[in-house]
Amino acid sequence: MKVGARAFKRVVIPLAAGGLMLTAVSTVLTSSAQAAEAEMKVDVTITDQGYSVKGHTTPGALTAVVVRNQGSMTHGISSPLFKAGVVKKEGAGVEIRGEKGKGFRAYHLEPGQTMTLYFQKEAHADPGTGISETxxxxxxxxxHQHMKGEFLIVETRGEVGGG
Ligand SMILES: [Cu+2]
Incomplete structure (x- = not known):
């Protein structure tokens, strides 16, 4: 698990830094005034084979996770992040909750549909070093529980300065 995660990190950051997604971002944002408030964007494309993720976010940034189902059947997305709170959902997609509304939460999306999940995650500093980590x-x-993905919340503030 750990090894795979590290390999993923190396792939994702250069992609996100390239600015390649900027045109796609503006296309999506113009469709909603509220969406324009999002500071960061992560694209999650679902096929029947799994997830493909583009982009990352930073601590404290209001982040739009744009989820597209390009598969042939209903797919879901569930994460511990959703328990902490999705600020808002736009577009298609159905929120699924566990019994009595607690614990489990997921969003289901029909084929061909798109939804945007907004969240904001505060920085989590290491108590020993005071440094916020990715x-x-x-x-x-x-x-389909074999389908898994992840994205990164990258702490960048520690890299500023020192010049
Ligand atoms: Cu699925």
Whole structure:
């Protein structure tokens, strides 16, 4: 698990830094005034084979996770992050909760549909060093539990200065 996660990190950061997604971002944002408030964006594309993730976010940034189902069946997305709170959901997609509304939470999306989940995650500093570290946000399909993905919340503030 750990090895795979590290390999993923190396792939994702250069992609996100390239600015390649900027045109796609503006296309999506113009469709909603509220969406324009999002500071960061993560794209999650679902096929019947699994997830493909582009982008990352930073601690404290209001983040739009744009989820597209390009598969042929209903897929879901569930994450510990959702328990902490999705600020808002736009577009298609159905929120699924556990019994009595607690614990488990997922979002189901029909084929061809898109939804946007907004969240904000505060920095989590290491109590020993005071340094905020990059966090991995794991997620999975609650319908097909072999489908897994993750994206990163990258702490960048520690890299500023020193010049
Ligand atoms: Cu699925």
């Amino acid at each position: 966090m991995q946000v794991p997620f999975w399909c609650d319908i």
